[in-house]
Structures are given as structure tokens and as C-alpha cells.
Amino acid sequence: MTSATARVGDTVIATTDDPVIVEGNVYFPESDIAEGVLVANKAKSLCFWKGIASYYDVATDGATLRSAAFTYRRPSPLARRIKGRVAFWNGVEVSTDRTAH
Template sequence: MVEARWNGHTIAMSDDTVVVEGNHYFPLSAVDPAVLRPSAKTSGCPWKGTASYYSLVVDGKENSDAAWYYPDPKSGAAQIKGRVAFWNGVEVR
């Protein structure tokens, strides 16, 4: 079981993650929806496509743009569609 934790709370847990470039992509259904806030940030990857972001809010603290996902990944990254990865202080173990 892989777990993502931030600010002392488990924000995602799944035994069905996909690892791409060292990052665990969790099914969106495995992420606590109460901690996700849509972000306006986007970024591009030549082979995965355009990433969108969520900020995390736990116990009144915000971690801006700490989760990302590819709403419409390129064909070479189709396995991460519907999945979310974390960074910026989120512990994944």
C-alpha cells in the first residue's frame, strides 16, 4: 500500500499506483477530495502533455500546486489518465 501524507494527515492511499519518472500516480478515487482545491497553474511535458494542478488544504494550511494530473495525456502517457501525483513536501511512502 502506498500512502501520501502532508501536514500530519493521510491524503491518499492505494495499492494501485502507477510510477512514472519516480512519481507515484494515485487513482483520483484514492485521494481525499476534501483536501483538493483546483489551481489555475498548468505546465507542459513534451511526452505527457499539459499538467493541471491542485493545491492541498489540510487543517487550514495550504500547500499551493502540490498535486498534479494530466486531464488529457498524450498516448505515451495514457496510463496516468485519471491519476494524481504529489510533490512540494508531500511524503509518499
């Protein structure tokens, strides 16, 4: 079993026992992210196989990390495992821990 945690400094902003890892990015279920941390912005990008990514600013402890989280709201069929999930980068530290089950 794998668990994952996302932090900004010492503040935990997400933790899950149900991560999905795609291309080195850890995708957290939206329900496992702290409330009020994600602030939608207008940034978008296109991945040729996952689809269109939408971005969030990550706000915590009075600081805002621009476009530090992303999601694929309507992923392609090949990437359906990441629907309803958010990944972090750009200043958010993500760690995984594999435990015996």
C-alpha cells in the same frame, strides 16, 4: 503488490493499492484521494511526452500547499496509464511499500 500513501505531516491524504509510478512520481487514482483535499488552481505546465499538467493546491489541517498536486487530464498516448490519476510533490510526503503477493 505495491501500495502507496501520501501525507501532509501526520495527516494521510491518499492511500492506494493501485499506484502507477512514472519518472519517480507516484500517481494515485483520483478515487483514492481524501475528499476536499484537492483545490484546483490555474497553474499549468507542459511535459514534452506526457502533455499538459494541471495543478491543485493541497488543503489540510488549515494549511494550504500551493500547486502540491498535479494531473494530466488528457495525457498523450504514451502516458495513458496516468489518466485519471494525481501525483504529489512540494511538501507532500509520498511513500511506497512493496508486499509479497
